[in-house]
Amino acid sequence: MTQPGLRERKKAATRAALSRAAWTMLLADGLESVTPESVSAAADMAPRTFRYHFRNREEAILDELAQQHLALADRIRERPPAEPIWDSLLAVLPPEVVRICGDRAVFATLLRVIGDDPAMLAQNLTVLEHSRISLARVIAERAGGQHPGTYPNLLAGVAVTAISTAVTHWALDTTGTDLAAVLHDCLQKIREGLS
Amino acid sequence: MTQPGLRERKKAATRAALSRAAWTMLLADGLESVTPESVSAAADMAPRTFRYHFRNREEAILDELAQQHLALADRIRERPPAEPIWDSLLAVLPPEVVRICGDRAVFATLLRVIGDDPAMLAQNLTVLEHSRISLARVIAERAGGQHPGTYPNLLAGVAVTAISTAVTHWALDTTGTDLAAVLHDCLQKIREGLS
DNA sequence: CCGTTTGTTGCCAAATTTGCAAGATTGCCG
DNA sequence: CGGCAATCTTGCAAATTTGGCAACAAACGG
Incomplete structure (x- = not known):
């Protein structure tokens, strides 16, 4: 502090x-x-x-969003060190992503802009990639060198994929679904296997 | 044809x-x-x-790579329509990705350039995103509207994550691991659950 | 209180990007 | 075959963007 x-x-x-x-x-x-x-x-x-x-x-527009994404890794670090990483992800990501995204209509507007402009898309992907890297780092820390291979990168990658997929689904769905529930569901599916 | x-x-x-x-x-x-x-x-x-x-x-440098990524979806389409999508992915992606990446040292050089230059990173992410979109489409086709929700996007996303993770691991690993095996392992792990 | 570091700003030259139009090549149809 | 339409290639020049440099101001560390 x-x-x-x-x-x-x-x-x-x-x-x-x-x-x-x-x-x-x-x-x-x-x-x-x-x-x-x-x-x-x-x-x-x-x-x-x-x-x-x-x-x-594009960098200016998404800068605050980027910083909040990077803060996700810190929220994970604040969890009990002995907690299984999947429990940490399920506990932190849904509420935090809900807070970051804010109003649904506003976020839908942003996603539409991102879809229409290649430069905005590229910047958004960069934000997600940096988020992925920071998550991979904290996952590797938590694992404590138990998984020196692809595990941290793989897990961080699918977590970011879950976030992106859930947010997109929530923003473009007019039936008023709950973002936290959708994201939790996406993460859970991946955790248990997508067969 | x-x-x-x-x-x-x-x-x-x-x-x-x-x-x-x-x-x-x-x-x-x-x-x-x-x-x-x-x-x-x-x-x-x-x-x-x-x-x-x-x-x-950056767009010029990665253009051929981008087109080969887009062709992955076509390779999936050529599989028997009744084949489970996971079997199609496991059959198509490892050998095709091996073919696309080519020589390990050369690809390692590319990844180093991508890691050092923000614009190259952004373009590479754009390539992967377009690949993800094309894969999501073919997955949705195969599912035949059975999964109207997040399933196609989620599965395509984790598949691209597996590709990216496996390729990076393979390129930066000096012990001469087999790319096809690494990618197959990544996909299999996700299929069966990452717990 | 002073020297150092660093953020803010203006100026301007260099590099990049884009609109326009002309020529060349291909597609299409009678 | 003949010719009209579409579009790829290219040059030119204007408009825009980028980046270096230095001055000023504010904060940091004694």
Whole structure:
């Protein structure tokens, strides 16, 4: 719980301000309206600052989402070390993913944008991949070197697949299904075998 | 087996020529040397033609790989319609992935480049995602509407995860493991449950 | 209080991307 | 065969994006 220092907090604050401005503009006026110039103007900063923090608009839009994905691994680490990894995943992922995704209609809009724009898709996949890597690390830690082979990468990969699949299904389904239940079901299916 | 027509074949030929030139230059001189100008020069074409076919160098480098990934779904379709989908996956994916990946040292070089360059990583993830989508479609076809929910996406996702995990393990492992065996093992583990 | 590190910003040159149109090649139909 | 339509290839040039550099400001560590 050590404070990261004022400097880092300020940097994170500007990043968050830019990312939120980008996110807000995306929902309000569509992807075309999101540019380094417009976003930095909305956040009351210089365009050069935008490019100091982000490579492009897609990275800015998904930056907060990316950080929350990376925090999933930390939530797993907070679980009892002796707990089986599958129990940790089933306990952490459903509620956390529900919290991250927020409102269904808003998230559906995001997914539609991602589906329509190749650059947005690529950035979203990058976010998921980094999430996968961080999850693989914590799984390997938990296993304690018991599985030096493909197990951590395999398990982290299928977990991310479950998240992505469940979220997509939930967002595009109009019958109002419960995201936590869908994700829990996906994870459980994989755990017990998909035959 | 209908001929695509001379026009499409010529277009595909130029694409392949550009992609192979990009691939060759990557292995010979590294990613920095691969530019639209250098690649089109090596393929004896105009730089503008490169941009007509590809958005950037990363797309060109991985284009052939992407097409072979998309062909995986067709190989699945050629299996007996009554065959359980898991048997089809176990029969098709290991040998086909071995064929696609080719030489281990060469593929290890590619993976290292992908790991070092964010744009290459994003393009590789895009390739895998399109592969996942095409696999999900054929799985849904085979299921014949029996599983209207998350099953096709989930199964296609874990299959791609298995491929990616197995290939990475094989490429970075110096003990000379058999790729087909590793992939078969990954798929089998998922099929029977990862508990 | 001072030296060092680092985030913010403006400026501007270099590199990249894109729209447009002309020429060449192919597909199609009478 | 003849010719119209579609589209691949290419050059050119404008528009946009990217990236380096340096100055200023703020925070860190004595």
